[in-house]
Amino acid sequence: MTSRFTELSVDCHDPERLAAFWCEVFDFKVIDRSEDSVEIGSWVPTVEEVRARQMPTTLVFVQVPEGKAVKNRLHLDVSPIDASTEDEVIRLLGLGATRTDVGQGPDRSWVVMADPEGNEFCVVRSLASQD
Structure with missing residues (x-):
């Protein structure tokens, strides 16, 4: 018996806005929505595919009444x-992200940012070819 990591849920005030932001970041599409949640992903999950192998996770943005109070204990990288890491940071700033400080110090190879609702994430090494 085993399980699969199928989705990551993010509490937020405005699921539509946050889903739109992350769709732009990852080139994802909305794959499901309800009155208080929006699911995005690079594919539409089927039970058969998930059972057959580990598939890319989806993100689910769920509306909650409370705001974010402390640093996230789980975050996306x-x-x-x-593009380079710095070029991606510039693009993400244009989409509504902000740089943030969680005590990481100045000499890091990654950049800590926050999405439009303040959820931290890191921009890490570029996977672009170094021709």
């Missing part, structure tokens, strides 16, 4: 695939 993102790696640009066709």
